[in-house]
Every structure is written in C-alpha cells, then in structure tokens.
Amino acid sequence: MSDARSSSATATTGTADPVRPYRGRFAPSPSGPLHFGSLIAAVGSYLEARTRGGDWLVRIEDLDPPRERPGAADAILATLDHLDLHWDGPILRQSTRVDAYQAALDRLAAAGQTFRCACSRAQLTALPENLHRDSGDELFHPRGCPLSPAAAGTSTACRFQAPDRDVEFVDRVQGRQCANVARTVGDFVLRRRDGWYAYQLAVVVDDAAQGVTDVVRGADLLGSTARQILLQEALGLPRLAYMHLPLAVDESGLKLSKSDDAPALSRERPAAQLVAVLEFLRQGPPAGLGDASPGEVLQWARANWRPEHFSGMTRGTASGASVQEATQEDRP
Ligand code: GLU
Secondary structure, eight states, X not given: OOOOTTOOEEOOOSOOOTTSOOEEXXXXXXXXXXXXXXXXXXXXXXXXXXXXXXXXXEEEOOOOGGGOOXXXXXXHHHHHHHTTOOOOSOOEEXXXXXXXXXXXXXXXXXXXXXXXXXXXXXXHHTSGGGTTOOTXXXXXXXXXXXXXXOOTTSXXXXXXXXXXXXXXXXXXXXXXEXXXXXXHTBSOEEXXXXXXXXXXXXXXXXXXXXXXXXXXXEGGGGGGHHHXXXXXXXXXXXXOXXXXXXEEEOTTSOBOOGGGTOOBOOSSOHHHHHHHHHHXXXXXXXXXXXXXXXXXXXXXXXXXXXXXXGTTOOEEEXXXXXXXXXXXXXXX
C-alpha cells in the first residue's frame, strides 16, 4: 500500500460504465489442469456474469511457454464443459494476439512511457526492496534503470514508467484499495527480455478488445490491479470493475496453485466439486445438492448467489471434506 502524502489520487468507483452490458471472463493460464483454486475463479466469474444477465467469456492465457504444460488448455476446457460451465463466443488464446500487444507497446513507447532495461534478475533481487518478496511477485524496479543502463546490442526488457501517484479503486469484495505502483513495484515489465509479452499488458489489451466490463478473479491478483488500471489510463481504455474472490490456501497457508502441483479435480462427481466451491464461498448449499447434476447445482447457485456472504474475505482454507472429495485422484 502506498504513501499518499505527496501524491495525487486517481479514484474510481469500481463500477463499470452503466451503458456497457456486463461482460465477464475466466482467464486461466494453461500451466496445469484446473484445480480447486482456479475452479473458484471459474465458478465465481460465471455466477456473477449469469446473475447480472451478462456474457461469460473464456480466454486461455498461453503467453508463458516455459510454464505451460502440453494439453493443459484442452484439459481445462474439457473440465469446464464437464461441469456445465458453458461459455459464450469463441475462446481467445493469447498466443494469437502478439500483434495487438506490440501495437499497444508501440503506442506507449511513442508517448514516452516505456524504456529498455537490461537489469538482470540477480541485480534486482539484491535490492533491499526485494528482500521480502514472495517468489511469484514481480520484483521492484527503481526509476531510471540505475543498475544496468541498456547498451546497444544487449537483450532488453521493456518497462512502463509508472507514475508516482496513488491509484484507488473499490473492489466489490475486498473494498477500497489504494496503491502507488511507482513505490511498491516500480517501473514494471511490459515485454520480457526473452521477448514474451507480460501478463499485465496482455490482460489489459485483451479485456478491452473483448469488451470485458467486470473482472472476477482470485485475490492473489488484487495487487496487479493498480498496474492494470495505470495501463488502461495510459492506453485510453475503459476502466473495469473488479471483484477479487478469497484465495484458497492449504493448511500451511500456501496458495493452491497449478504450478505447485495441486491435485487436479477428479472427473468423478462434478456436482460435488461445484458444491465444494459454493461452500468455500459461504453460499450455504443445501445438504444433498452434490447428488444433483452439475446443471442443477449451477441453477441453484444462480438463484441463490450472494457475494456479500464472502465480503472482505481474502483467503480460506481449502481442507474441508467437500474439497477433499472434489480433488481426490481418479481411481484407475
Ligand atoms: N491467467 C491468470 C491466472 O490463471 C488470471 C488472469 C486474470 O484473471 O486476470 O492466474
């Protein structure tokens, strides 16, 4: 969070433009099969879109080949289908969108908002600001690239010059948020040294191109939102509304994550998996609902969807019996 003393604030109400029809999305990265944590984002974004009479899109965020697993994207889509989570329109794959990302980068560069950076990971890791970062967090990068000025011919990343001011927004679950990106993350990456476009840029370009109005996703991405709002502003794109769902953690407090080899969802009893998500989100599904079909569970959930039941909840332990049942390995 930020120090607001010398900064001007950019406030948003957290409400999307009322004339644009609601459009939500689920945007999994194919780094592994769908697991319980990502199912929460899928079900939450689906229910929010459907109960608000909106579209629900699915976008495959396959922009990080070193972290992808062959077949994972198809497996995720098959699982959604198996759970009766049916999406609208065609699937967008980010790997097909590099021209759009480069065009956005060119616009930011033409406006003088980017710079080339040759800083190595080791140099950044050694900065005092980065001593206590979680491994998945973007490393802080100070203004002006003092560590390693880019020399001609070296491979460079492209970074965004983050303005030194507060970004405020109201998250529909987590409440009012305020962050000064220049002080918390610094000048962040738009295109990596290896040439791949960064998640922050791609997500902003694609949400706008797909007409998304509302982002519903896990609270692990709450900290990315200020960066995304800055890019929306710099590119003249509409402001989105945000809802960050509680993060599912294991008993030791670690996020359930595909890349951490969280167990895939069992293909048996798909309705029970949906019920486990509804329990995690404190929706109070009735006993026995897990014996219905996935479509019937979703019908109940649409009629009874109450986001206020998890208001302010940032995380929850995914260790209940219903979650165990939903994630047990399939029997051969
Ligand atoms: N691709 C991201 C993930 O799987 C989600 C991105 C988003 O919802 O903005 O964690």
